Amino acid sequence: MQIIDIHTHKSKADENVISIFSQALYADEIESKFKSVGLHPWHLDKMGLEELISKLFERAKKSDVIAIGEIGLDRAIATPFDLQEKYFKAQLGIAEHLNMAVIIHNVKASSDLLNIRKSGNYKMPWIIHGFNEKKDSANQLIRMGCYLSFGHHLLDESSKAFATIASIPVKNIFLETDESEHNIEDIYKAAAKARNMDIEKLSEKISENYNTVFGK
Ligand SMILES: [Zn+2]
16 A cells, blocks of 8 residues: 655654655755655745745755755735745746745635636646535635645545545645654554545555656
C-alpha cells in the first residue's frame, strides 16, 4: 500500500511514505526527497516582492521541488489582504510559468480563491490544504479545478472535514499531516472510515490522484 502525505512541515525518513515537505523560501534548506517551496502569508515580512520572485524561480527549478507552496490567503491575520494577494498572485504566476501544482493555505478566503481562479486563467492544479469546510464550498473549489487535502480534522468525527470528505469525488482528495504529530496512517484510517471505503482502495485512488497532479 502506497501512502502519500501531500503536505508536511516535518521531514521524515519513512520509506513507505511519499511526503511533500513544505520548505519555506526564507528558511534553511531541509533534506527531503520531495518538496514544495514558497512564502506563506504569515511570513511576508521576510522578503520583498522582487526578492521573492527571483528566489522562488531559482529554488523551484531544483529537482527536489515538485510544487509551489505553501502559499495562500488568510483573513484571520493582520497583514493587509491586498498585500497578501500581491504575494500570492506572484507565486501563482511562477507556478503557471514552471508548470507546477500549488499547495494552498486558505483561512476564511475560499471565495477570494474562487474569484482569483476564475479571473486569472490558471491551469495548474491547486491543492487546498487542511480543508475543513462544508461540502458546498468543497464542490465550488472542485468545479474550478482544485484538489482538497484533509488532515487532523478528520480525527474528529463531528468535524466539517469528516462529513465533507464523504460527499466529494475521490479523484479530488489528498491527505496530509501538516504540522500535527499524527501519523499519516491514522489520517488514512479516518478518511477510509468517513467514506466507508477500504483503506487499500482509498490509497490506490490517492496514488492515482498524485500521478495525475505530479505526473510520477
Ligand atoms: Zn502547512
